[in-house]
Amino acid sequence: MCSFFYAFSLGLLMSSCLPGCFSYNNVHYLDHGDIVNFKPKLSIRELRIFCYLGKPKYIIHIWQSVVLQINHFTDDYNQYEGPSPEAVEKEFFENKYSWSVNNIFSTKQKSIKLNPFNTSCIGIDSKDPYTVHLNIIRIDFWKLLLLGVGVLLFISAGKLSTNTLFHYICGVSLGICASCLILIYFVSRIFPRKPLMYGVLGCGWTIVIYVVQILWDNMRTIIANYKSYVIWYTVITGIISFILCYRWGPVENPRTKNLIKWTLQVLGLLSIFFSSHFQEAAMGQIVILLISYNLPKKWVAARKLIGKKKKFPPKVKLLSNDAYYEQGVRETAKALEELREYCSSPKCNQWKTALKIKDVKRFASFIEGNSHLSDEEILEYETSVQGELTDDEESDFTDEEESF
Structure with missing residues (x-):
């Protein structure tokens, strides 16, 4: 009984000692190529904060990426994120000394992408050794690829909305993804239909998120172990979706085609916007694309004709x-x-x-x-x-x- 009151008093004392009790000697400011090796001395959990100071925005940094790589040996650690060491520290104390289940369902990422232009901090609470490495990618080719896909999708939206092959590909893909609803329906039949059970399902969204996170993190393992089942499921649902698409045929309504075109264009613009952390430059690219796309065709044809004449002037032919x-x-x-x-x-x-x-x-x-x-x-x-x-x-x- 005395030990219980002692533990309870110690918990109150620790909860009252929030940001002021933290030692800022555990804050590390990293730059490109910096590596920090953490080795605990007494096997006691300790919070270490790793921060990256953002750099000014220049147009040459439009496709830059900053990656914080965490190499932990046991995966027994808690991860906290924030715009400053104080915010990370506050989140650490709130999750550690409060009655919250957020700490149980906290996400862990081995490779964290930081904003290159803002100050970002990552806190790691662990008692096991680990290594942190910061890498700055000057030109991220994945961002360039995302930009190229967005531009092509926006420009080709009109042709894709009337392409029969594209309709079949989208129909089969949507059919495969929507077939998961059938599995959800059969799973829902297992649960008893009582108000209490619906309340548990409605309020237990954190558990659902946790399960989805586990499935997402272990997707490669699931595909590797159940490869044959995944392949057969995809093939069967794909064939069924193709049969349904063939039965109803491609889209013929002009308004439906316009909706498909506008949807593809919006997806293309979103792809361009999220292709860079430099949001002002991304918006500038979107504005330039919209202006060039909506230019009158006469202006474009005249510009091409003038450029062609400048590059290839007509030859002067003398008369006999x-x-x-x-x-x-x-x-x-x-x-x-x-x-x-x-x-x-x-x-x-x-x-x-x-x-x-x-x-x-x-x-x-x-x-x-x-x-x-x-x-x-x-x-x-x-x-x-x-x-x-x-x-x-x-x-x-x-x-x-x-x-x-």
Whole structure:
């Protein structure tokens, strides 16, 4: 009886001595590559706090990750997290000297990802030796992969929402995951349907979380030990889901396709947002993606055309003599026809124009479709052209004789 009162008094004394009783000599500030080896002397449980001071936010640190690795030999330890040593210490005393079951269901992670830009502290309460190692990953390729998947998912959402193969893959995947509800239904049939039992199930969420955590932590072990059962269960539920998807066919309603498209785009944006602890930069990437995605297609096509012209300018092609002559004849005939149409239209005042020219009869003949040149002008032009050609031939012949 006396020992009980002594233990009770000691518990009250310890609970009253909260943050002030803690020694800050047990706080370790770590940086990249630091390793701390803890070896207890008297096998007494002791709290050690390991903190990482965040660094300023720069754009080059957008995909940076900070990992705290814990190597414990017995897994007999308690883990506490907080933004400062005081917060970790407070959580430690609340869980240690209070009537709470949170300490029983506390999570333990061997690899803890910390925020690179904020101060983060991890407290470890153990009596066994362990090692803590801090590693800073300059460029985390998993974050880059998450960013790439988010961008591709957002851009390809419209095509995926109308793709039949994508519908079947999603249908089979959802069928396999939803088949677990059947197991939950059969398990619920085992429990007696009494109000007390429902109250226990409703209030015992901590136990459920603890069981789910154990299953999640030991998922690899379960798959390794019951590999054949897992494979057969997945194959059977996948076949059933495929049959149901084939029976009902892919989605054809436009509104349903729009809902699928918007859902994929939201998932893509969330993937981009959670691809970095630098939330401002992540939001900037999302804004840039939204603006570029909603740009008018005319602007995008014009920009591509301008860039193509700058990179590959069109080659200048010179005309030959025959092509130059044909082009001159064609353009001259076109211009004369346009002039003839204008003179025949109400826009042209023929009488006023007739007063300005000398030969009114020739003007009227041109409007009616006759040639704009007279026979004398044609003969004079041909004579001058032949004379020029003769002079050129004589000069060429003289040059040849001089060369000989």
